[in-house]
Amino acid sequence: MWKFILRRILIMIPQLVLLSALAFALAKAMPGDVLSEQIDMNPDITAEHAAELREKMGLNDSWYVQYANWAKGLAQGDFGYSFKYKMPIEDLFAERVDKTLLLSICILITTYILAIPLGIVSGRWHEKWPDRIITGYSYLAFATPTFIFALIVLFVFGFILNWFPTGGSVDIYAEAGTLEYYISKAKHLVLPTLSGALIATTATIQYLRSEIVDSKIKDFVRTARAKGVPESKIYSRHILRNSFIPIAAFLGYEITGLIGGQIILERIYSYPGLGDLFINSIMSRDYPVMVAFIMVGGLASLFGTLLSDIILSTVDPRIRIQ
Known part of the structure; x- marks a missing residue:
């Protein structure tokens, strides 16, 4: 097991190096630079002053020179x-990562609370008929883009019914540490959590449904029924135990989203997390900032894959990682 984990971690190093080079090159290939927006918003900045700033910030260097300095x-x-926020990126991430993690954990928990039953x-x-209704909901959720569903939820529950806040992570007038502050944070989480969870349930529902349907016709289930085992015990001890194996393995990929964030939801709900950043x-x-975010997301994806393999080998004794 430890040899497998160490080998996978060593393989991650060239993958991350390649990812960082591609992300940096694509970011530099974008038209304009960080000064373009400032020049458009402030016409008093002359072309000479802008050229001096670009030279001082190293923006005139080739992308591979800038990449080498960044990698060093x-x-x-x-x-x-x-360049935009005038602060170290690690400090910038530290201000927002807790909000992204909180939202992602709420979405993950709500997804499994809804999807498993x-x-x-x-x-x-x-x-x-219960299967037809749930399957119909799954197909509808799968076919609906996240941003469309989030906008519908925002419009109905935020603007028409006015039940929940439509943006931000907490009321600006709430004093930190008070009960009002935590209630406000909970209210601001409701709409983005529901929007993310109701869409994310699709994969888990379909995986679990397929596994249960397949397990019901296997030999060990038929043998249990022939022995007179009650149907409730057949489902709890035989069918569900085997059906949860792929769900447990899939958890590793779900945890990846805890770091990657919910980019679309954070943007729609003006939620100040890493996705909005x-x-x-x-x-x-x-x-x-773009490259740092991509690197964090790529690292989370690689570790999520590794975690899925470890979970799968733990819950299924037939699988051994060497």
């Missing part, structure tokens, strides 16, 4: 400096 700093634990009901009553960095050509 990264090797020393320095993610770089945000629905998947069990759909699989157990296969081809009956990433969109702002693209709009302002703040390429150090």
